[in-house]
Amino acid sequence: MKKILPSDFGLPHDTWRTGQLPTIQKVLGMGESETMIIHAATGSGKTSFAAAVGHEKRVIALSHTKTLQKENYAGTYNFEFLFGKGNYECALHSGTSAQFCEHKTSPRKCPSYGACRYYIERKKVREADKAALNYAYFMTAKWPRLDAPARHLVLDEAHLLPDLVLEQSSITITEEDRRKYELPPFPVISSKSVSMLYKFDPIADAKKWLIAARAKLRAHTAQLELRARGDRKLQKEYSKAESLLFRMTGTLDGLKTTPDDWFIRSGPTARELRFKKRAPGFVCKPLTARHHFKGKFLLGGPTVLMSATIGDFGTLAEELGIEKYTSVRVPSVWQPATRPVYYFEDAPTIGRKTTESGWDEQADLIKKMLHSVPRSWSGVIHTTSKKQARDLAGRLANNGLSERIWIPPITSSTDRQLELWEREKARTRGALAIAWGWWVGMDLTEEKICICAKTPFPFIGSDYTRARMRYSGKMYRQRAAWQLQQGCGRTRRGRPQDYDIGGVKRGLVAVVDGAWKQIRKYMDTDFLESMTAF
Numbered sequence: 002m003k004k005i006l007p008s009d010f011g012l013p014h015d016t017w018r019t020g021q022l023p024t025i026q027k028v029l030g031m032g033e034s035e036t037m038i039i040h041a042a043t044g045s046g047k048t049s050f051a052a053a054v055g056h057e058k059r060v061i062a063l064s065h066t067k068t069l070q071k072e073n074y075a076g077t078y079n080f081e082f083l084f085g086k087g088n089y090e091c092a093l094h095s096g097t098s099a100q101f102c103e104h105k106t107s108p109r110k111c112p113s114y115g116a117c118r119y120y121i122e123r124k125k126v127r128e129a130d131k132a133a134l135n136y137a138y139f140m141t142a143k144w145p146r147l148d149a150p151a152r153h154l155v156l157d158e159a160h161l162l163p164d165l166v167l168e169q170s171s172i173t174i175t176e177e178d179r180r181k182y183e184l185p186p187f188p189v190i191s192s193k194s195v196s197m198l199y200k201f202d203p204i205a206d207a208k209k210w211l212i213a214a215r216a217k218l219r220a221h222t223a224q225l226e227l228r229a230r231g232d233r234k235l236q237k238e239y240s241k242a243e244s245l246l247f248r249m250t251g252t253l254d255g256l257k258t259t260p261d262d263w264f265i266r267s268g269p270t271a272r273e274l275r276f277k278k279r280a281p282g283f284v285c286k287p288l289t290a291r292h293h294f295k296g297k298f299l300l301g302g303p304t305v306l307m308s309a310t311i312g313d314f315g316t317l318a319e320e321l322g323i324e325k326y327t328s329v330r331v332p333s334v335w336q337p338a339t340r341p342v343y344y345f346e347d348a349p350t351i352g353r354k355t356t357e358s359g360w361d362e363q364a365d366l367i368k369k370m371l372h373s374v375p376r377s378w379s380g381v382i383h384t385t386s387k388k389q390a391r392d393l394a395g396r397l398a399n400n401g402l403s404e405r406i407w408i409p410p411i412t413s414s415t416d417r418q419l420e421l422w423e424r425e426k427a428r429t430r431g432a433l434a435i436a437w438g439w440w441v442g443m444d445l446t447e448e449k450i451c452i453c454a455k456t457p458f459p460f461i462g463s464d465y466t467r468a469r470m471r472y473s474g475k476m477y478r479q480r481a482a483w484q485l486q487q488g489c490g491r492t493r494r495g496r497p498q499d500y501d502i503g504g505v506k507r508g509l510v511a512v513v514d515g516a517w518k519q520i521r522k523y524m525d526t527d528f529l530e531s532m533t534a535f
Contacts, residue, residue, distance in 0.1 A: 010049075010056045013078075014049075018046045019332050021045065021050075024331050025049070025053040028050050031303035031327075032303065036303075036304045037327045037328075038305075038314055038326050040314070041331035042332075042335075043493060045333065047308075048074060051305075055130045055131030058152070059151065060153040061134060061152050062080065062131070062133050064158060065136055067084060069135075069158075070133045070134070081132055083138065085142075087240065089117075089118045092117040093111060099118070099119040100240065101226065101236060108120060123144075127148065141247060149300040153304075153305065154303070155307065158308055159307055159308040160311060162294065162321060166293050166294050167289075170287050172285050172286075173272070174187075174249075174283040182217060184213075185210060188267050190203050191203065206267075210267070211252065215246065218245065221242060222243055225239045259292035261292060262289050264287070265284065265285050267282070268281065271283060271284050288468060288469055289473065292322060294321040311525065312483060314326075316475055316523065320473070333527040340510075341501065341531055342512060343535040344512045344532060348363065348366060348513055348515040350514065351454070360393075363396075364400055366513050367393075367454065368400045368401075370509060370535065371402070378431055378448075378450050378508075379449065380452070380492065380509070381433070381436055381445060381450065382452045383454060383488045384435060385437060385460070386437050390435045390437050393435055394406045407429070409422065418436070418439075426447070440457060440484055441484070441487045444491070444494050446492070449509060452512075456481060456514045456520065459480055482523035482524045485517060485524075486528050
């Protein structure tokens, strides 16, 4: 019997990773309209599952960022990829984005249609067996959802789907927006409003206001579009207005088709600001993605959800409203002993009730861990707020680590923070970044240290987050588990040098907060197998 090789599926590898071939065979064998959820740890070759499908059938793979589209799918597996119109220059008007094409309702009438980079790339993607898109584009463009039923649809980073679906189905309108676009006055609405004499209908009231506001915004956007060509400042303003219009339509459609489980606040105190202040606004958000996911992603063809941090299959499926699915757990390539995540049995629980002695004890434990590895190792210590980062930095400085501590500039973007971090590492031996926003979306491949100083429960300082937590405490804890596992994975990216092979310690990954035990039932099996008492 002929041995099956990766090359038989068009994969550029010589050998199979653990569980890779049987998973590919399961995906290829999926029936029409079947849904599969795959947990596959970092390094198990998730992207290859989609690539192998594209070798025999047709596939659309979705990821959260453009970087993953280009590097993971296009760069490694030769997927054709496409971004939104705003990323391509108009062939007819130099210096203008294709987003402002005057022929966008009938693009073939444009005299430069044949030279339009956006439509050239779109044609390639639509004809390709392997197409890579990002979630934002897929949920806003029409053609991908028309093509999807005839292809396998692979949803990468599936743990992000609940929040992505909720974000796309939500809207928040400020008083500044209302005045700028001359929208109607905000009505007073609350999804909890009940009168002794009669019950209010917040859904009907919200729809009524959104319909009137959308008509106003459409007229404003049409006028702005005519003036924006050739004017970069106005183009940015148009993009903001168009985005708001899209969200308004998406939220209105959601209210019409799925009028259950909404958080609605409108009126003079609807929006929450810092320090318990309030402001006028209109806030309309679903409390769960279960009513909205199916219409966006379960479109008739085989659908695969996959992630390195699925956690509990049932919790994710319930949140997305998936009633029937096949679950697959791909074994980790690396044995637990090679990927330890250290913790202290007696670590203090870090939260609002933590005492000064508890914070000091945590700083002492982190110092103890840092002194157990080479002084030259650099890395990140994750916190969940700027305030916690500053406080922990002060306590570690008092423990003799002041020369190594670095806090990212508060006002800088993440990209800018990472640029400055590279300079800091070059300047300071064994530099330690205490960051609050580095939990996901980055590869810290040069760093050896990754410590989570706080279990990242979603912040319950907002009415909406509290409402979501009351709606589903299970999902609240699942989100924390996903975030914690993502944070611990920033320095282990599936390369052999990231793991303690042959007993040689090559990195330090740790959780120094006793609260992690509250979410252990929502963590992946392979992650729990790695938890090691320090």
